[in-house]
Every structure is written in structure tokens, then in C-alpha cells.
Amino acid sequence: MSTNTQHDQDTPQEAVLASSNPEQASHKTDFGFSQVDASQKADMVADVFHSVAAKYDVMNDLMSMGVHRLWKRYTIDCSGVRAGQKVLDLAGGTGDLAAKFSRIVGNKGQVILADINHSMLNVGKEKLLNMGILGNLHYVQANAEALPFPDNHFDLITIAFGLRNVTDKSKALASMYRVLKPGGRLLVLEFSKPTTQALSKVYDAYSFYLLPQMGKLVANDSESYRYLAESIRMHPDQDTLEQMMKDVGFEQTSYTNLTGGIVALHRGFKF
Template sequence: MSQPRVTATDAMETAYGYRTVEGGGEKQERVNGVFHRVAERYDLMNDLMSGGLHRAWKAAMVAWLSPPHRPEYRFLDVAGGTGDIAFRIVEATRRRAHGTVLDINASMLGVGAERAAKRRLDGNLEFVEGNAESLPLPDNSFDAYTIAFGIRNVPKIDAALSEAYRVLKPGGRFLCLEFSEVDLPMLDRVYEAWSFKAIPRIGEVVARDRESYEYLVESIRRFPNQTNFAAAIRRAGFERVDYRNLSGGIAAIHSGWKL
């Protein structure tokens, strides 16, 4: 069933779930295929992966960010194509903040831009296609960088963290919400069974796409745990690095500052 976690971020470059691929290019191509297939069902996918808890976790992330009600506040949400985090941040600032939503996947961005228009938030948000490992954005330009359930799908995680540091202003904040390592003995067994037995089957029935859901479950189990990922954030130059476990460690929010 499950396999040991990858402890080093650079090992994720060739880890496509439990399979080993030749490098970042092949992994990125495979991951793109997954998200092209699930773009229209992305919220449903997160509901299945988290039992609906992802909505509370995202609310906790934005609450910890605590964005100010200032029109000059600028944030970057990476791998956030459908806009879920960006919408929450804008609403938390009483529609004063302005954000850039960046995603490598055009299908995801299309869903997000359409939703932003329906919510009348398109004046607050810009949707940009780009790679987290090489952001098409200037240095020192954002007050906050957020990424939710996206960084484990980036082949070169250390490069993405370095880019996050580069584009943040001095005093800027990095926040990452990601599935993590369960730290409760009974809960980990229940969650393991749900993940490997139920989620791929539900994906097959609901989305007619078992393979994508198998990859997503496996990618969670291969991602570095809380301590190792926090160390990677520090290596990128961030200070005051901290994390908060959610739901017994099923997910965790990581925080760092560019000081």
C-alpha cells in the first residue's frame, strides 16, 4: 500500500506518486495531464481528498495570513488556478487587496477567471500562466505569497521556494497549505485506509478517472513531512519559520518571513 515518505525535497523531482520518472520535465507533463483532466471537478476532488475539511483549512490559512484592509496590498497565489484562496484573501480585505493568481495549467486558470467574473472580483485579480520554478514576475513585488495543495506537484520544490523568496518584498510573508504527515496513531490508520481504498474508487465512479486520484493520494504520502519541509523553507532564506498542524496533521500550514 503506502511507501516511506521522501525526506528530501530534491527527491520529489523524479517521484510521480510511487513511480519514478526521468526528471522534472516528465513529471511536469504528467502532472499537467492530471490537472487538465480534473480542472472542472477540482473542488470536488479536494472534498474527496479531505472529506470536505479543505474548506476549513483554507479559512484557517487566510486567517493566519490576516491580510490588511489596504488597497496597496499585493499578494501572489501560486498553483491557485481556480481562485479559491485568492477569492478568500480579497474578501478578507473587504475587496481592497489585489492579487495575481499564477498557475502552470491553462485549464485551471480558465475555471478561476470565469469564477472571478461571476463573483465580480475580476477587477481585483489577474490570472497569469506561469511556472512556480521560474516566476515571470519582478523581484520584491508582493506582500504575500500563498500556495495551497500545489507545491507537492512542483518537480523542483527548492527552486519554487527560492522564487517565492525572490518575488516577496522585504517583510513579506510565505504561507503554504499542504497535506502532511498524520501524527495521531489511530487517525493515521483510518486516513490511510480511506486514502488508498476509497478515494481512487470514488474518483473512478464520480470522475471516471481512477489514475489521477491514485497519483494524488500517492503524492501526499511521498511529500516531505512537516519538519523536513520547514527545513527546506529555511534553506530558501526565510526566517521565523513555523507550521501549524490541522486535523491531526492530515494537513499543515507552513509560514515564513522574508526579513
């Protein structure tokens, strides 16, 4: 683990991560290595996660050999969250981070688990209810580019392995900035760029050969996992993402490379 600091309710609401603005429909964006109409990407991403939702947790453990749990634990350790605070776990999937935050903020706090995809959200809700986690935890199917929350509302926002699937990442970051309280922080945990050429070659071989094969064997879906590998390669690198955060207003931005830069945790504050 190395640090690189460049500067220091319960009822889901139907929404999508892409804007319905007609202007957006006129340009292309990446969907993995393909180019598609920006207006279509959200539905295509939704189809991927509808497909993988039931096996999502199993595949996470297999794909990362369990290391994703350490990445998420590190994110929680960096959150600074305290009892009574309000947390938004965006693209929260099956609720790994939300479960931990629910216990930390306690009865006087609030955690909202938000995700684009109702299949993922339903899997997460069932999982957390089976764990006995309820009361301070709510579920919202939300548009990351136009979050349905008041200004200056949350003490902490996390988005883990979700930003790369958003159509307009800058717009989503600006929306997160808006709903974050002054003094609050954003944590973006996402796949990134390996820091050495040797690791990059090994990672490419794993991502484009072994990962789709695992997807086929375990989830009967190689194409969705091929897309996930491609989406990682299309995501901005560490420095580019940090600059995108600065551009929408975040201050004291920094990032930490994890597992040789395969994953990076970006931090930013609103003052």
C-alpha cells in the first residue's frame, strides 16, 4: 500500500445514471471499448448489473481472491465517520460498506444505500436484512448525475467500484459535491492504473482471459465480465480523476494506490 498525495424509503425510486437531456443523446461515450450513444449507456450498464447481481458477491471474492474486503476496510478506516452522522453509499451494490457504516453511525445517524440498478439494490437489501441491519439504513435507486437529496446534506459520500460506469463522471462528481456538507469528504474507491509495466501486463492477461472465463463458469455470463474489464481500462487514471475532483470544487484532494495501483482510493473535501 503506497500513498501518493498530489495536493494536499425503503422503497427504491426509479432512476438512471445518465441524463435524459436530449443534448446528451447526440454524442458518443464509451461502453467498455465500444462507442455508444450517451443516452443508451445507462440502460446498457443496467443490463450488465441485472445479469451479474445474483452472483455479485461470489464473483467479487473470486475475482479479487478476497482482497476487495481489505480495500473496503481501508476505505472505512479512512472515512472518519462518527456516530450520528449521515452517510451516502453511492453505487452501493450489495451493501458491504453500508453495513459497516450503519453500525458506526448508530441509531442517531443515517445511511443511504443508493444504486442505479434495482436488481443489485434488492440483493443488497435482502442481504442486510438477513444480517439484522435495519432502522438507520435506507435504500434509494438514484441518479448519480442528479442526486435526489438536499444541498449540504451528507457528512460522507462513498462510491466504490461504481464511478467508472457513470456516463458523465464530472456531472456525477459535481452532484456529490452539492449534497455534501461543508467539512464533509468524498471517498472514491475504484479500479485504476497499475504503477509498473510488469504488473500491467499480468493484470491485462488476467482481466481479458481469466475473468471472462470465471464469469462464464460461475455466473454463466462471460460478456458482462468482459465489459467490466474493458470499463476499468477506459476509466481515468489516478491523476486525471484527482483533477476532475478539483475541477468541481473538491479541495485537499489526494489518492492512495492499493495493490500496486490496481485500485486507488481518492479523497476530497468540501469546505
